[in-house]
Amino acid sequence: MSFLSFLRGHALFLTVVSFxxxxxxxxxxxxxxxxxLILFTVLAVLFGAGLYIGLSYYFFQKRMARLKRLQRExxxxxxxxxxxxxxxxxxxxxxxxxxxxxxxxxxxxVSGLRRTLDDYLDYVEGWVHExxxxxxxxxxxxxxxxxxxxxxxxxxxxxxxAESVLFYARLRTAGxxxxxxxxxxxxxxxxxxxxxxxxxxxxGVQVETAGDFTVACDxxxxxxxxKQLLVNCAKYCPGGHVKITAADGKLIVExxxxxxxxxxxxxxxxxxxxxxxGRRRGGGTGMGLYLVKKTCEKSxxxxxxxxxxxxxxxxxxxxxxxxxxxxxxxxxxxxxI
Numbered sequence: 116m117s118f119l120s121f122l123r124g125h126a127l128f129l130t131v132v133s134f135x136x137x138x139x140x141x142x143x144x145x146x147x148x149x150x151x152l153i154l155f156t157v158l159a160v161l162f163g164a165g166l167y168i169g170l171s172y173y174f175f176q177k178r179m180a181r182l183k184r185l186q187r188e189x190x191x192x193x194x195x196x197x198x199x200x201x202x203x204x205x206x207x208x209x210x211x212x213x214x215x216x217x218x219x220x221x222x223x224x225v226s227g228l229r230r231t232l233d234d235y236l237d238y239v240e241g242w243v244h245e246x247x248x249x250x251x252x253x254x255x256x257x258x259x260x261x262x263x264x265x266x267x268x269x270x271x272x273x274x275x276x277a278e279s280v281l282f283y284a285r286l287r288t289a290g291x292x293x294x295x296x297x298x299x300x301x302x303x304x305x306x307x308x309x310x311x312x313x314x315x316x317x318x319g320v321q322v323e324t325a326g327d328f329t330v331a332c333d334x335x336x337x338x339x340x341x342k343q344l345l346v347n348c349a350k351y352c353p354g355g356h357v358k359i360t361a362a363d364g365k366l367i368v369e370x371x372x373x374x375x376x377x378x379x380x381x382x383x384x385x386x387x388x389x390x391x392x393g394r395r396r397g398g399g400t401g402m403g404l405y406l407v408k409k410t411c412e413k414s415x416x417x418x419x420x421x422x423x424x425x426x427x428x429x430x431x432x433x434x435x436x437x438x439x440x441x442x443x444x445x446x447x448x449x450x451x452i
Contacts, residue, residue: 132164234386239280241400249273268313275311275346279406282339286409293333293414300361301327303334307341308359311349318349320370326361330434333414337432340407340418344368344430347403351392352428369429375422383420384408 143156249272256266301324308315308322315322322345330337341359348357352372360367373392375383382388387401404420407430411418417433 129164129168132160136160235283237387241402245400246273246276249276264313264317268317271311271313275314275342278339279343279400279402282336282406282410283402286406286413294335295331295414296334297329297331298334299327300330300337300366303338304341304359304361304366307338307345310338311342311345314346314349318352319354320348320352320357321355322348322357322359324359324361328361328364330364332416332434336410336414337416340410340416340432341368343403343407348372350396364434366432366434367429368432369427371427374424374426374428375420376424380420380422384418 140156249269252269253266253273256262256269304324308324345357348355348370352370355370355372357368357370360369375390375392379388379390383390384404384407385401386405388405389401393401408418411432415435417435419431419433420428421431422428
């Protein structure tokens with residue numbers, strides 16, 4: 116800041132001093148004061164005002180130089196509000212408070228973005244580790260004659276992992292549209308079963324569907340959620356039975372597998388959580404059910420889990436829109452696979 120700009124900032128002070136000085140001179144002259152006394156007083160006042168302005172400008176320049184040095188030396192400029200010198204007057208106090216608030220908001224924002232980035236990198240790292248398994252299996256199958264059934268199974272696993280990372284990226288994109296359409300939940304369930312047929316057959320899992328109604332939500336996201344549950348059934352319920360029931364605005368997916376321990380049940384939708392059953396089978400990304408939960412939330416569908424260890428695991432989808440009966444209800448005993 117130039118000296119003239121600094122003086123403009125002290126215009127009120129200079130105006131008041133000038134007014135008081137002129138008033139005192141007029142009063143002194145009117146009262147018959149000696150001119151030498153008047154002159155001496157004027158010079159003293161001018162000297163005092165000049166000294167005040169000069170010293171104020173000097174210390175102001177020192178403070179500005181310090182701030183500029185801090186700004187130059189700081190890699191993270193948004194932290195500037197945390198290292199500003201304490202304010203010396205009421206105006207500076209206001210600016211100081213504003214800067215602190217802006218700085219802390221920026222710190223919170225940057226910290227949140229850093230956590231999100233770290234989470235994303237952790238997931239991608241786990242995903243890369245996971246996808247190596249089916250790709251390696253495909254290489255071994257091809258090297259040993261190329262069993263078509265086994266090859267399809269491993270390719271399906273790889274495709275599921277690729278779809279998962281795409282949906283995870285979609286969740287992280289705030290502007291991603293939710294494509295709401297009306298559809299039959301039975302049709303969506305059958306599509307999910309058909310897509311995971313290779314995995315289910317390889318694991319010896321039987322699936323049956325019952326009931327139907329029409330809902331309005333993001334069909335692609337809902338089918339993805341069902342596929343994630345079926346993948347889990349193939350992994351944790353080999354040789355088991357899965358029943359998908361649609362009734363009263365709810366779709367229930369229930370298996371007769373080993374179930375989830377009571378202390379783990381509240382955590383099944385947590386990001387990165389791998390239960391004891393998963394750890395026994397070599398772990399995983401712990402993202403499957405997390406993606407189910409988040410995808411459903413984005414589509415306006417509530418999902419909950421219930422389980423009894425050694426008996427069953429049940430996932431219930433509750434729809435906020437739709438729930439109208441759609442056509443003829445399927446026989447409960449008719450297996451799809």
